[in-house]
Amino acid sequence: MKARIPQGPSRNDMLKQVQKMQEDMANKQAELEAAEYEVAAGGGMVKVKINGKKEIVSLDINPAIVDPDDIETLSDIITAAVNEAIKTVEETSEREMQKITGSMGSMGLPGGLF
Numbered sequence: 471m472k473a474r475i476p477q478g479p480s481r482n483d484m485l486k487q488v489q490k491m492q493e494d495m496a497n498k499q500a501e502l503e504a505a506e507y508e509v510a511a512g513g514g515m516v517k518v519k520i521n522g523k524k525e526i527v528s529l530d531i532n533p534a535i536v537d538p539d540d541i542e543t544l545s546d547i548i549t550a551a552v553n554e555a556i557k558t559v560e561e562t563s564e565r566e567m568q569k570i571t572g573s574m575g576s577m578g579l580p581g582g583l584f
Contacts, residue, residue, distance in 0.1 A: 494570050502566060507558050511551035516544075520555040522563065 479487070503522040510517045515535040519527040529551075535544060 491570060495567065498566055498570060502559075502563050505562075507555060507562070509551055509555040509558055511554060512547035516547045516551045518548075518551040518555040520552075520559055522559055524556055524559055526552065526555070 501522075505522045506519055506527060507521075508517055508519045512535055515532040517528075517530040519530075521527055529548070531544070531548070535547065537543070
């Protein structure tokens with residue numbers, strides 16, 4: 471009796487899956503780039519709105535936080551808000567793309583290639 475070796479998807483099937491994944495990734499990338507995120511720092515005194523292209527759309531500073539004698543603190547809070555906004559975009563993008571590329575393992579390909 472011969473042992474049966476399980477066969478994976480055909481080359482044609484794999485190519486179709488990869489093409490669909492590329493389309494899904496392009497669509498998701500466009501969606502992510504159009505998205506806007508708002509991040510607050512300093513107890514909500516500084517708000518940064520950023521889009522998926524990591525472009526600052528707006529910066530809102532509550533006048534109550536502005537102390538002409540302590541510009542350094544304001545600068546630190548703005549820097550923290552911008553950095554957190556960028557981190558939010560990157561983490562969201564990575565998580566959403568992983569949802570698409572994570573399926574590569576089911577095609578017999580190592581995940582994380584894209």
